[in-house]
Amino acid sequence: MAHNLNYNEKTGRYSFFSVQQKAWHNLGQIVDQYPTSAEAMIYAGLDYEVIKSPLYTKVNDDSEKQVPHYFANIRTDNNTVLGVVGKDYQIVQNREAFSFFDAIVGGGDGILYETAGALGNGERIFITAKLPGYIRVGNGDDVTEKYIFLTTSHDGSGSITAAFTPIRIVCQNTLNAALGDMSNVVRIKHTAGAKERFDDAHRIMGVANVLSIQMEEIFNQWAKVSINDKQVKRLIEHALCPNKETFDLLKKGATDELSSVFKNSINDAFAYAMTSETQQMETTKGTLFGAYNAVTGYYQNVAKYKSEEKKLDSIMNGSAQKRAQKAFDLCRSFAEIGSDIFLMN
Template identity: 25%
Template sequence: MHLVETMAYVGATPWHGLGNQLAPNQPLEVWAERAGMNWRIEETDVMYRIGSHDLDPIQSFPEQKVLYRSDTKKPLSTVSKRYQVVQPAEILEFYRDLTEVGGYQLETAGVLKEGRKLWALARTGQATSLAGGDEVRGYLLLATACDGTLATTAQFTSVRVVCNNTLQIAVGANRGAVKVPHRSQFDPRAVKDELGIAISSWDGFMVRMHELASRKVSSAESERFFERLFTYSWAKPETVDANKVNERGFKAVMNLFQGAGRGSTLESAAGTAWGLVNSVTEYVDHQQRARSAGNRLDSAWFGAGAFLKQRAWDGALELIA
């Protein structure tokens, strides 16, 4: 089974190649149906049987509750009584005023892990063009999970058009994201107010993109950059040699950087720090080993892949400091 349960999209097929295509400017109700988000997260008590026989008494465990899907009745997770649920409809509804009066355009929405993780992604209308016609567009991603793996997160992100590579926008103290823990009530208006301040992070991100595209790197610098990125010292040091290089990843990104990557020969990326970053984002989004396209999406946006991309961005910024 794909990790992506269901998904809908507008425009070109997304980089992970999954989903149901929609005509532009569809109402949110159509999005909910085609993205597989037209159900609710229900909750009930955790029950346990005293003894091993069917007729033995059943008791409830008041500190916990079970979350399950209203349509299939399948369980999603067990959480504390204090846990605040965010419904699939709330993820889409968040974008209603943004799309109707704010100029945003929904592009993808869907369900991961059989309903345990939900997301929607909208284009903000912000964009910049780097040397050689290298266009980068701004997006707003809203995602939540009901299995403890993710706070409800509104995150500005970017898509490099030539290759559909994604990169989260985090400038300064992670000002590109607003996170609401599930012990708190999700308040869309408060999140948008906070995002109104964070949207200025696009301006800083744009400045740094141009600086990275202007920063030439030598062969020695690029090798050092990728070696540092692909040593195992940051991941599971108790299970692998902390100084060992992940040769497969290192060789893959070097190959992408040296001309095999989409957009790698554009003036903005050829032999530049911006090219270093995009070699890593392309590797994570398109090449890194994964059990399915859905697993790759989950990693690239929320997991180890997103972490690797952030480390690449931070490392590149050190080159222009």
């Protein structure tokens, strides 16, 4: 897989750090202790500023003329142009992104910076931070840590995005799920002011607190709900279903007409559900919780991606996240109804 991590020629380092765990593609810095936000920014190579600079174009007489209402975002440590933005675009400096995290729990008490890095030329950054507390399933051996993931860009391509994402320690599965009308994602426009960003920091923390409490209750319930192998496979089929045409084929039982790519995905996910060591726990073996983890575990540990960046995008806010959400909704329906016609066929 390609990594697309930014390489800083001045320092001779890749812009990425990780605490204790092996760094991305063996690149970047591994540190022993959780750093402060200021230390994390330096370890990850994010200690650079970005400025908006006027854009100029050549005219007929070869003179320069300023382009109105548009600016180039420039990285000041190496003068790299990161993107073109409009006049209302507000730069969120990398240090401000860390301040967003520090504001969540009040001065950084209890928040642990786990990873951070820059992609491309430094136009996109990402940070993951561990929150205090756990989600415990069963007798407490199956533990889920609570994280907030943030990504922002300096090229005008998207909003600041912060997401609550629990991760199971035993298999590092990212368990993205929204309960009811609540989303685990907060998006902040680059036109937003500092006060709005600060308010949203507390909003994502509120989302994290509510979601973690509700998810612990739901996961413990699912760990007590039995599901047989045939039902697990049907759940996987419907959770991974990419479109209505495939869904109609599944309803008709026309498995021979399914694409080979889809069938291979189903087989790989089902094999993970049946054979993975983490699927043999008391909380997962033959349980609805295990079925849900089979889908999230497939995308986290088995599915192939063109690059680590594509994997990150897919799991946090792309097709893998949507499939995991579909699995969550199917499991919740299964638990409430006791059976589901699509799972029982």
